[in-house]
Amino acid sequence: MKADPKGVLTGSHFLDGDHACAEGALAAGCRFFGGYPITPSTEVAERFSQRCPLVEAIFIQMEDELGSLAAVIGAAWTGRKAMTVTSGPGFSLMMEHIGLAAMLETPLVLANVQRGGPSTGLPTLTGQADMMQARWGSHGDYEIIAVSPNSPQETFDFTIKAFNLSERYRVPVLVMLDECVGHMTEKVVIPPADEIEIEPRRYYKGPKDKYLPFKPDKDLVPPMVDAGSGTRFHVTGLTHDYRGYPVMSADCQEELVRRLVNKIRKNADHIVEYEEEQTDGADVVVISYGITSRVALRAVDLARQEGIKVGILRLIVVWPFPEKRIRELAGKVKAFVMPEINYGQMVLEVDRCACGRAEVALVPHGGGWVHDPEDILHTIRQAAKGKGVGKGVIEYPRKKRG
Amino acid sequence: MIEIRFAGYGGQGIIRSGIIIGKAASLYDDKFATMNQSFGPEARGGACSAQVIVSDDRVLYPYVTVPNVMVAMSQEGYSKYEPELGDEGLLLIDEDLVRPKPLRGNIKLYSVPATRFAEELGNRIIANVVMLGFFTAISEVVTVEAMKKAIPTLVPSRFVELNLKAFDKGYEYGLELRGKEKRGKAGTAGRC
Structure with missing residues (x-):
């Protein structure tokens, strides 16, 4: 599928990494942003908020980072592509809901413009010390995808890649920038919309009363429906069966968590890129x-x-x-x-x-x-x-x- | 590869100057450019700086190490960043705002009353653009055509004409100075 031209600012620009991230998200079809400002990621939110009326997107400044990621998870289930962005302490606050997004198999993108830590650390200066937190930060077993750009151009490109991977594997994808890339200004070429490949959401096509939100296809990834589209479904952070209902048993845990891990591990050859x-x-x-x-x-x-x-x-x-x-x-x-x-x-x-x-x-x-x-x-x-x-x-x- | 440091105080358009040069070089001169700016509590009123690297090849290391060109528009900015300027560097100053120390090495000094010219044109806010014109004539890092394409995209539309006028003022002053220099009448070059 090709990108929706409405969100694609085709042309050559002189942008910093944060702005390029917002443009990448809009080009990828992101139409919901829930966030809480924090240096050095705030410019992503600013750019998105300025551009969203033109592309009929929604921007909400939430009460904090917990609310931000929760809103993004909800928006994704309504059928929108959704993202948030944060840094340092905000990333720590988002950990619980990264686990929820992994458990609910919700496609979303989270950009972390890394700064020096621990704690409030160096708000305006760079760091790459959240790499293990990106992988292991939420409790329990899950797998995640993360990409790491080294320029504003790559930030644009990799943000699109992140959205595509999140839809393909129904998993939260992290864009791990750092302050240096986020605040560095360079040439960014945004191609025409028909040259940007977009991974469409994988929708369930069977009869409405037969939908099982966590019954995987052969590649271990289950298809989705949109909330409000007429199909009954249930999602929960508790260990759940194919129907999405809680089942407190070792057998169900084994089947579910093994699949959450394996849908990334078994497909790693398709995901890994260097x-x-x-x-x-x-x-x-x-x-x-x-x-x-x-x-x-x-x-x-x-x-x-x-x-x-x-x-x-x-x-x-x-x-x-x-x-x-x-x-x-x-x-x-x-x-x-x-x-x-x-x-x-x-x-x-x-x-x-x-x-x-x-x-x-x-x-x-x-x-x-x-x-x-x-x-x-x-x-x-x-x-x-x-x-x-x-x-x-x-x-x-x-x-x-x- | 040319490393440029712009220094002044917050509100003078120092960052904007860096963006204009970077955009001119990378979009209209077909070179590579990376622009970085100082971030922090000093951003308003205090010392403020922008750094631009312009290169024929991709810029790897993104920060200025030993600038080839330094543009100083405040005494504080000059004092803070002058020591890093290379021995063969070009030093461009607003002569009403910066009093330079005796020159070291083979550094060449070029002075322009950028803020005074801007006031004469009607608004001191465009002093940075006068300086950009002067910079373009003296350093030859970016072409005048590229700068004139970049400026209208980066200033409010109702001020485009004024900004281009300011650019021309600085550019012509720079050309004149260079002309005098070539004819052996070292104008303000090296004056201090």
């Missing part, structure tokens, strides 16, 4: 995501000038994690180097998949700014020796500056 360059014959592969993937490229260029064989693996979809590819590479390279603006989150996944067959070196950063490419280069040089294999995640002391 960019790879010069990994064949590389001694070191630098793995990165978001803004750090751009900063890392400068370090990689410098390392190559020194004759070090460095490859790049850049995560586009961060959850599910590209385990299979990391395992393959682990048998071929000496080391993985992972810069991230936290003290070691996604690097734990890399280490898990490396299985002790390649060194895993972290280049941490506490947040507030991006890495100095020199620090990444310094670690690449050390890692090229491959002496830390089997030692778990290691960290080289920073190079002293004169």
